[in-house]
Amino acid sequence: MQDFAASFFEAFRLVAGLDSGLIEIVWLSLKVSITAVFIATVIGLPLGAFLAVTRFPGRSIVIVTVTALMGLPPVVVGLVVYLLLSNAGALGPLQLLYTPTAMIIAQTILVVPIIAALARQTLEDLNGEYRDQLMLFGLGSLARLRTLLWEGRYSLMTALLAGFGRAVAEVGAVIIVGGNINHVTRVMTTAIALETSKGNLALALGLGLILLIIAFAVNALVFLLRAAAERSAYA
């Protein structure tokens, strides 16, 4: 079990040495996953809001489907995106395979259902609480939605963080569509997979530790922003 102790040492060595390779990998991880969450929010939030406030035939089926898609296996998404972006595939001419863009596409597909499903639940609960009041004000459906989104912003933030957690931690999709190319598409998770396959277990664990710290930092940042916003709201 000396690997655990050694992994702390490795993590410290990498961070303390400001290893340029590590910075590059961390930066690409953040860039790919944050971009994917951003795009997934643009798609998933309106989708979740639409499902929360409208009633139409087959709505339950759509909701169950979106919720089930939260469990999409990353390796399957990776394979589908690979087949589409491959030069033998429909989108081959775009030349996106083995680029960060391909990784963003794959992670966006993984994150959209999470944001849509969690947003739907949050907004539907809020809508139940506020519906009568909102009706009383005689607000149109768009204005009502805007109010719901604003009132639910903190819970919705948690949905985005759940999406970010999914994106930054997955390896199955990005290793297929990114190819784990050094200096081009290598991110934290694929670097961990590579070091594991080289038998450098302590180094792999050390990288895992750093990934955890980054996820912690992102969540802490959002928490602090939220606390600051709440303070100013009640001030």
Add this chain to the structure above:
Amino acid sequence: MLKTARNWFCVPLACLFAAGTAMAGDFILLQSTTSTQNSGLYEHLLPAFEEKTGIQVRVVAVGTGQAIKNAGNCDGDLLLVHARAAEEAFVAEGGGKERRDVMYNDFVLVGPSADPAGIGGGADAGTALEKIAASRSAFVSRGDDSGTHKKELSLWSGIGIDPVQYSGGWYRETGSGMGATLNAAVGMDAYVLTDRATWISFGNRAGHEILFEGDPSLFNQYGVVTIDPDHCPNVRQAEAKRFVDWLLGPEGQAAIAGFRLGGQQLFYPNAGDGDS
């Protein structure tokens, strides 16, 4: 540098498009076996070539079977793998244009140092595998259609044993890369066939060591295959040819011979010995 700077400061949506255009520089995609990457050979070889020509070599390291499939889908400009029959079949089927020898090393049988099946010092690789099968000792197979897997299956078929019928018993197929398979073999005190380069560079050997080596049947030839532009019109043919010429020329071959880990040479250049 400018390219990096642009990526650093782009806003998320613009990144999506900028990342695509950032690919426009001179580079080739090399679909490769894993041992050459895991051992660190590329980090030793590629900087010299990239500095000389300005062509970046982007390596996608997967098993030989997967690499050939990806190249067949036109998702690579060049193949560097180690399964000669599969490489020649790829050329015969029209995906590959030309196959050339690059270098060689050998496979070794690795196992727990106590060697419960007693394969050490045997006559040949077939006898070693026979002893493993007879004693029902745990053996871990790649099971992933890689070059090493193909070699392992050919050794079993040479002694008339079909190990797959024991799959799940003493014969265990990981369906994973060499590194993951070595980690599994170490974890369950099993025997495993590996290329020497991956073994020498492997960091998690625990109590495992090389128990059988040196049989001519364990020869491991690496080959480079160019992609046929008739099959893949998008292939970066000129850049790929420059890399092949460099790799098979005196500079590349000397660089291969000069790559050492812990004082040991991992790959032996032999370009031009047996091209097809």
